[in-house]
Amino acid sequence: MNIETAAQQLDALGNPTRLRIYRLLVRAGRAGLPVASVQGRIGMPASTLSHHLKKLMQVGLVRQERDGNTLWCQAVYPAMTRLIGFLVDECCADECGDGDLAASAGPERAE
């Protein structure tokens, strides 16, 4: 995880709509949700949703898997784990001792 990748993923999550989409997918569990289902819950045109999903996929936070005629969108959990690891490692610098974050959440000594 380098700083460029981290910035791209943070940017992808930095849009309220996309953050909602991503949270929805995470909460949906490993099976994820069909695009149409996400569309129904978030409430937006398919084209707009598609753009957001594309961005989330480009940065590796989401992937799609086809089952018959339906495309399932799934959160890529390890990606979030790595991103949080980056934030803890690179942006806490042993000063975030508040919740013992640095000690537990950083399996990857980044860059």
Next chain:
Amino acid sequence: MNIETAAQQLDALGNPTRLRIYRLLVRAGRAGLPVASVQGRIGMPASTLSHHLKKLMQVGLVRQERDGNTLWCQAVYPAMTRLIGFLVDECCADECGDGDLAASAGPERAE
């Protein structure tokens, strides 16, 4: 921590330049760094840097403290702790079991 605030902070960190600035400040410790010092290390015009610092301050990730003629920029550590807590709580949904993140890093039951 609501989803709007989280999105704003993620957006602020989602710019490579700002992420570098923020990381620099975090690593500088609690004293932080003078604006000019950040400018020297990042290498950009003062006006551009000022805009980025402003954004980081608006979302509460950075604050400034004056000492004589020098403005010290400091990372607000609790803000990052809360943001990571949000990501773990809201966007890991007990599925990020990989690194035991959910169990340790979320001191605040969000919102």
Next chain:
DNA sequence: CATCTATTTCCATGAATATCGAAACAGCAG
């Protein structure tokens, strides 16, 4: 192949963003 559903791409538009030089400003020092 024809057709249906689900999803993406194309295209256009308005808004937001990143950038930076020049000028203004804030606060100390004399």
Next chain:
DNA sequence: CTGCTGTTTCGATATTCATGGAAATAGATG
């Protein structure tokens, strides 16, 4: 008050982004 240093605002520009309707596409099914 004057000058000096450090920092922010102003103004302008090029770029990127978010949005969504219409058309095209992908894949399953008959």
